Amino acid sequence: DGGITQSPKYLFRKEGQNVTLSCEQNLNHDAMYWYRQDPGQGLRLIYYSQIVNDFQKGDIAEGYSVSREKKESFPLTVTSAQKNPTAFYLCASSPQGGNEKLFFGSGTQLSVL
Amino acid sequence: KQEVTQIPAALSVPEGENLVLNCSFTDSAIYNLQWFRQDPGKGLTSLLLIQSSQREQTSGRLNASLDKSSGRSTLYIAASQPGDSATYLCAVVLIKAAGNKLTFGGGTRVLVKP
DSSP: SEEEEEEOSEEEEETOEEEEEEEEOOOSSSSEEEEEOOTTSSSEEEEEEETTTTEEOTOOOOEEEEEOBBTOOEEEEOOOOOOOOOOOEEEEEEEESSSSOOOOOEEEEEEEO | OEEOOOOEEEEETTTOOOEEEEEEEOOOEEEEEEEEEOOTOOOOEEEEETTTTSSEEETTTTEEEEEETEEEEEEEEEOOOGGGGGEEEEEEETTTOOOSSSSEEEEEEEEEEO
8 A cells, every 4th residue: 555654653762862763655755744743732844855865954853853865765863952852753745845735654652761 | 924723622513513613824825725634643634625726625524615815714524423533633835835834733623422
């Protein structure tokens, strides 16, 4: 089936640890996005990429890093600099990043131990 | 800065009643507006996308209207069913935005009681 796969579904981070969230899509979409969702709130954009080997900061990029070495993959690293990482993280993609519909993965819940 | 507001934050209706969900935005220079559905602990599913030149979009029991001049969109769900229970989010894209940088509202949590 075509779609976006996020893993793991649940992730726990220890103090001072970096963790990486995986996002893979087989939709042949050019654009990919990472959003953070806090309880009862809307989504906030962390990073986005419109093409391989290129990405831009979103509204809340501090404490996060990304890479886009392959079209189908857009991993997000939550670094130790992110002091409040507990949230639900959602990855999305769209065909060309030109304001089409977004397709979302099923999310990763990150919690701090 | 674009702000998107959804009121009420939560809504409970008996099965069969029509649902009316509201979304307001402060900057009327939008490119499009999208409505999404989110089930607990899941990702978002796109329901309807309205281009700025359109007044409404329909899909089955769902109808979304757009009034740019007043900065409002309304999602109507006819003859609600328990399976419609979910959180509904709206999101807008500004005309000058690079890429698909949506600004989301906080969502309306809907419960349809059997």
